[in-house]
Amino acid sequence: MANSSQNTSPSDSSLPNGRTSLTQVDPPIALGPLDGRYQPQTAPLTDYLSEAALNRDRVHVEVEWFIYLCRNGVLPGLEPLSEAQEADLRAIVTNFDGESISELAEIEAVTVHDVKAVEYFIGNRLEALGLARLKPLVHFGCTSEDINNLSYAVGIRDAVTNVWLPAARELVDGVSDLASSARDMPMMSRTHGQPATPTTLGKEMAVLAFRLQRQIKHVENQEFLGKINGATGTYAAHYASAPQVDWQEVSRGFVEHLGLTWNPLTTQIESHDWQAELYSSIAHFNRILHNLCTDIWSYISIGYFRQIPVAGATGSSTMPHKINPIRFENAEANLEISCSLLDTLGETLVTSRWQRDLTDSSSQRNIGVAFGHSILAISNVTKGLAWLDVAEEALAEDLDRNWEVLAEAIQMVMRAESIAGVDGMDNPYERLKDLTRGHRVDQARLIEFVSELGLSPEAEERLKNLTPATYNGIASRLVDYIR
Known part of the structure; x- marks a missing residue:
């Protein structure tokens, strides 16, 4: 952004309403945010x-x-x-x-x-x-594309290896750490936005970490293809000039010398299929991360997470009590932009008219932009996670307000008892629906209901000891799948 030390002359003031033109400001002003406002976060991709x-x-x-x-x-x-x-x-x-x-x-x-x-x-x-x-x-x-396809492959490979993957792994480590620390922390689930079978906060975070890890593995296993075989992929000029040479072996050896995977069969251009595969994996990662952002945002909105105040920072321009979840909101926007570009690249790069057209030339110049918005989002989420604090008391209060979620457990115990030959277990779903739908049910009413069912002593005792906080199955153990 321009500052008071940047120089302009009166002659530059050629815009409507007397505004000063900024095209001649020194140093030049970036048109886009990745090279301007957000340059510190995206600079490594340069x-x-x-x-x-x-x-x-x-x-x-x-x-x-x-x-x-x-x-x-x-x-x-x-x-x-x-x-x-x-x-x-x-x-x-x-x-x-x-x-x-x-x-x-x-x-x-x-x-x-x-x-x-x-x-x-x-x-x-x-x-x-x-x-x-x-x-x-x-x-x-x-041909020019012999050099271009290899140069792009080298650059993209190194950007993925040295910038995107380290940032993605750091982010997933942060999600995994949160999952591990909160593995035993009971939390109300919500299906369709309504109270449902409880879980643990750690298990919910582990689901997202596991999904992100799978996409990272896809990116880690990505091939980066290259070719060097002439103007139409036939080695015609090579064999015309030196027919005694095994040019296919030379081509393969050189591409592999660059650390790439040799593509033996192309038109003038390398077909870009590997790029489409890579961008699909990164876009999928982005979309899972977008899901994490919307979930975290929603948990903040209902008080499950507190945002740790940053000294000197303004949370809202007019409401001093607020700390806006801007890291996650910023990430959502940048993930959407990144996915749009990656999707477009994946769709357009795999098509070229006959041997060659130049649509890919313009398209590929936006690869850095697509990666830049992904990196910016990853950076924001990583920072946002570091400034979250779990409001355990809010989780506990929410669970204690929703004893009706135990209706599922009671119903399933009744079904099991019926199969075991216990009388009086007819219509368990309907009986629990009458008890809970449209009403708030507290612990005393549920215990009274259980006492009247005629369950076996062991089953009755098990249900009477159950609480929303303890009704989460093996949620804490499931966190181990992210290790």
């Missing part, structure tokens, strides 16, 4: 999914292809480079910086082609490295 990162990874792929061809003597006259020469080439990548970004932009302004600009960028450095003779080897046999 290293992998920004336009600059894509160009750096293009340089990386081109350099590694150059080295790989030399190291394996793929073409006549090619010999392995010295360790020093390989190091010098790789330094083009490790030294990629702001000046490199500007130089590439200047080259692209002439070529009007981003990948060709990368080829020239590398070629311009070969003479200083004593490799001018090998300038034709840069981008050898490649």
Whole structure:
């Protein structure tokens, strides 16, 4: 956001009603929130999914292809480079910086082609490295998509591995910790918003943790595919120039050298199916997390959770007693935006007209935005969970107000008694419905009802000792499934 130290001139005031134009402010103002207001939370993705990162990874792929061809003597006259020469080439990548970004932009302004600009960028450095003779080897046999698909795969893989997965695991650890600490804490369940068979708070949180863990496993097992096989996926130029080479084996070896899974059969483009699979898994994670947010929000609204005040923070602009659940509300919005983008990417990227169209080029430039909104939501929920305190007294009071939830237990005991041959257990559901529907029933009335049923002594004693707080089955033990 602009501040008083940013400079504008009177001539910039060209907007209606005398407002100042902000397009010339220095430093430039971000149009979107991910690079503006929320930049601190999303900044780690810049290293992998920004336009600059894509160009750096293009340089990386081109350099590694150059080295790989030399190291394996793929073409006549090619010999392995010295360790020093390989190091010098790789330094083009490790030294990629702001000046490199500007130089590439200047080259692209002439070529009007981003990948060709990368080829020239590398070629311009070969003479200083004593490799001018090998300038034709840069981008050898490649179509632009050979470089692009590998660069995107490397960037997305590293963003998932180094940014998204660690953030997702930290979040799930927080949910799991809450589940473990509250595993024995009785809580009223609600089905259709109404009091139902009790549970424990820990078990409810464990359900969400378990669901999120499953999606993390899907993401962890995701393949990241790549190809390098020419303009229509046929290796035509490769075999025309060097028919003696097993180009499929070279392609497979190079893709795997980059740490990717080789796709042997493509058109000009790698088909993006792996991307659609990945985005589906992340969107599914997002939706489960959205469910967690709405549940936590609802628990806050009925007093099950207190939000721990943050010193100096304002909860509401006009109502000082309130602490708004903004972390969870913010997360909901960002999860919805992330899912919309991920769904669109998954739907559009798997279709390309015949060999190639450029719809994927524009679409893929929004991958970082989709991940950014997911990361922002994960960050908010992680922080929000850390500032929750369980209001145990509210949980206990809610349970004590709803003794009628034991009607299910009484009914099932009556059914079991009937099967065991105890007389007088007819129509258990109907009898409990008459007792409880439309009325509030307290402990004394339930005990009186149980005493009149004619149950076996053991069953009667068991029901008389039952309370809403103890009627939660093995809920606490179920938490162990998240370990």
